[in-house]
Amino acid sequence: MVKKVIRISKMAKFKHNKKRNSAFLYEVLIQELTKAVLSKDAEKQNTIVSLVKESFSRNTAMYHELKLYRAITHTKEVAASTAEKILSEAKLRHSQLDKKNLLTEQNQVARKIRKFLSNEAFSNFVPNYKDLASVAQIFNNKSSVKAKVLLENELIEKMSSTKAEEKMVPMDNIVFKSFVKRFNDEYGEKLLQEQKTLLNKFVASFNDNGLELKVYLNDEVGRLKRELKESFIKEEFQSDSQMLEGANKVLASLDSYQSTKPSKEMVEEIIKIQGLVREIKSDAN
Secondary structure, eight states: OOOOOOOOOOOOOOOOOGGGOHHHHHHHHHHHHHHHHHTTOHHHHHHHHHHHHHHTSTTSHHHHHHHHHHHHHTOOSOOHHHHHHHHHHHHHHHHTSOHHHHHHHHHHHHHHIIIIIOGGGGGOOOTTHHHHHHHHHHHOTTSOHHHHHHHHHHHHHHHHOOSOOOOOOOOOHHHHHHHHHHHHHHHOSSOOHHHHHHHHHHHHHHHHTTHHHHHHHHHHHHHHHHHHHHHTTSHHHHTOHHHHHHHHHHHHHHHHGGGSOOOHHHHHHHHHHHHHHHHHHHHHO
């Protein structure tokens, strides 16, 4: 068994219950709808659309909570004083929501997602996951005063920043060939099929704003996590603490990608992980 440990820096991640976050549940459904559209699954599309309409109609507590999340996360390039007022008003209105109804609605949506879609849907890639988790911390009265203030300052800075949002810059053929060559040099004459697919999705993402890439990443990261977890039960892993620790670090990195915007660096790391997983499977066979 080849002993490799991929060094990937851990990103700070706020712990919160995803299924108690209306904005996250909404994004999960939208991601599932996107996949259904791309796969031309009309039945699944209709199921998700009905679920969204039912769960986020104007008379639901989840609809009102979603609006408060968006009031914060969708506000850009305003004065810091304005951002502070928006945040303060959102906190006030959230405190006035019927928390009992909100909890009931969220439980119902979570059950329906598991029933009609899958439990894997909760692991969908959500680009603004970190911001949603930060807002959840601010809305949560159990968060410490210091944590709330630090998070509020961070959000106010994002809301008032005048820096233009980074957009994907088209990659020309020369850059792409250089990008592929580096991985060919590292892994051999040919990339694995899954690595080629990822690279192709990455290049295509500059034309569709990353839609197909995000959907592919969601499925591929889920696959890599499952195969790594399956390897944990093998004797080689159980008897080698260093190998087990390395695999756990890789799993933690895969989890962190859920709150990270796709980038060249992320693609590079996932390609390495794809190679590692394939090697583990080959050795096992």
